[in-house]
Amino acid sequence: METLDPSSATPYQRIGGADAIRKLVDRFYQIMDELPEAYTARKIHPQDLTESGNKFVDYLSGWLGGPQLYVEKYGPPMLRRRHMPYAIGPEERDQWLMCMKLALEETVPDIPLRSALYEQFVQIGEFMRNRGENLASCGCGH
Numbered sequence: 001m002e003t004l005d006p007s008s009a010t011p012y013q014r015i016g017g018a019d020a021i022r023k024l025v026d027r028f029y030q031i032m033d034e035l036p037e038a039y040t041a042r043k044i045h046p047q048d049l050t051e052s053g054n055k056f057v058d059y060l061s062g063w064l065g066g067p068q069l070y071v072e073k074y075g076p077p078m079l080r081r082r083h084m085p086y087a088i089g090p091e092e093r094d095q096w097l098m099c100m101k102l103a104l105e106e107t108v109p110d111i112p113l114r115s116a117l118y119e120q121f122v123q124i125g126e127f128m129r130n131r132g133e134n135l136a137s138c139g140c141g142h
Contacts, residue, residue, distance in 0.1 A: 080127060
């Protein structure tokens with residue numbers, strides 16, 4: 001995340017709090033559902049995206065400096081471990097990032113915040129990747 005002065009607003013506050021995060025997540029999954037180019041990433045997710053969306057909202061709330069909803073409900077995120085059952089290669093990562101970039105562009109008017117968030121999502125997307133070329137050894141046999 002971009003470096004913020006401690007006296008300034010958190011990313012959670014800058015994005016607009018819970019309602020703005022819900023709008024971002026809803027648009028993200030709507031884009032994933034609509035774009036044929038996102039098919040490979042979409043098929044990793046359940047048909048009904050309600051629970052995935054709720055968990056993503058909870059995660060982003062804490063990740064952005066707001067209430068730690070995800071941790072309160074599910075414990076530590078352990079994102080890589082939780083995503084390990086799904087084959088996530090460069091194609092899935094890139095499609096996920098494409099959907100997130102479009103959703104950010106449509107829902108986050110604060111351009112410096114949008115750019116900083118996208119940079120972080122790129123790092124998370126690469127961290128989630130568990131298949132494909134140039135994969136750093138994670139010791140998990142993949």
